[in-house]
Amino acid sequence: MKTAFITGATSGIGRATAIALAEAGYEVFATGRNAAALDGLRDEHPSIRPLAADVSDREAMESIVADLRVDVLINNAGVMPPLGNFADMALADIDTALEVNVSSAILLTRAVIGGMRSRGSGHVLFVGSSAAHAAFPNVAVYSATKAAIAGFAAALRADVSPFGIRVTEIVPGRVETQLYKSILDADARAAMYAGGVALQPEDVAAMIVAVLSLPERADVTRFDIMPTRPTTPSGSMQGSKS
Template sequence: MRRILVTGATSGIGRALVEKLARTDEVICIGRNADALKALSQIPNVVEAVSCDLSDSVACRNLTEGRDIDVLVNNAGALPSSSGFADLPPEAINTMIDVNFRAVMHLTQGALRQMQKKGRGHIVFVGSSAGLFPHPGATVYGATKAATSLFADALRAELAEWRIRVTEVAPGRTRSDLYREAIGAGASGQLYDEYEPLEPSDVADAIAYALNVPDHVDVSRIEIMPIGQVAGGGRTIKKSEMKQTS
């Protein structure tokens, strides 16, 4: 039975992934919401539910100390503001860099050292379509995801002699709480209600697939989009605009 550490485990993709993986693997859940962590701890095979502020580099490094980790899923993400870059608060810039990129570096390094000693392991990065093509209002968020994507590619090349797999999963618009802080209570209506977004379980299924292929297979990248969103396209299609067939 593998032991899998999942960050951002208390909602959205992370929560869906924990519920799926805990059917067959032991899971360590990392998040900030105490009530949600308590609920996760009741799921069979959830061996720990740990509160951690991922913007704290020391706390990130401590997460991998003394814990046996076979798989690391870097899922946590922050988008505290959707303002244009000129108006973006400095603290929002720092939060996105700290959570979306700096925490990923520290967590990955700690887990990787364990994996190299064991001669096996799997590191997963939950990226974003925003790291693959530009999204207005997501300049810094997209930059952190693009940096993570390149980091994943470079790490995979560096680890070629090891049996350690590296996977990036880059979803498009997914129904989650990510935009709630940036947009507010109306996030659901603006982003999801008139569209047909991915569900967290869709992305969790893609991650689980990458984790469960045979040992000699490394799924390097999965891009998963709603059918109405196209990378590089100029618009996202509303359900009411989609052509219907009889």
């Protein structure tokens, strides 16, 4: 049975992917800070193994993966700093975004890539963002972190592809997740997802499973997955009369 290690698995894309991979026959190591949510995942599917940990705790993450065989690593954990002009950002919010979105993903990848190289196979996936590839206001640091991941994924692929390791950058558009929960009130979140046109976490999870199902000779280096219908900045469908 192949194994998959997923960070940020307590909600959103991480949770949906953990379930989808378990249903596809993987043994899934699901990490996150919410132990109760992880236990719920295990109750939902017995092949999911919950591992409560904070991705920014380097020693804890290295200890967890030290004795694991990881065939697929999905770097999904991420944070969205409070929206606003960069000049007004708190230094603590900048530090947190860099630590969780960039440093933690790079260091965890470093912890497992050696085993993949010695086996001559493996797949590393990074959940990026369309914000890495287009300019939007009020998300300068978030965009920078996701652009850093895009660059790292491309360079990592150049390093490890000779050893049979695949690397994929996942570039979602607007997905209805909990990412904005702590920085937007309920009304603002409702406006963002109005019209029911946003992607759902299960959509991204289905694409991840499809990419992983390809033969090892094929590497989807990057896939963009966007809502079919465009949305306005407030989230409502363009052209809607409602």
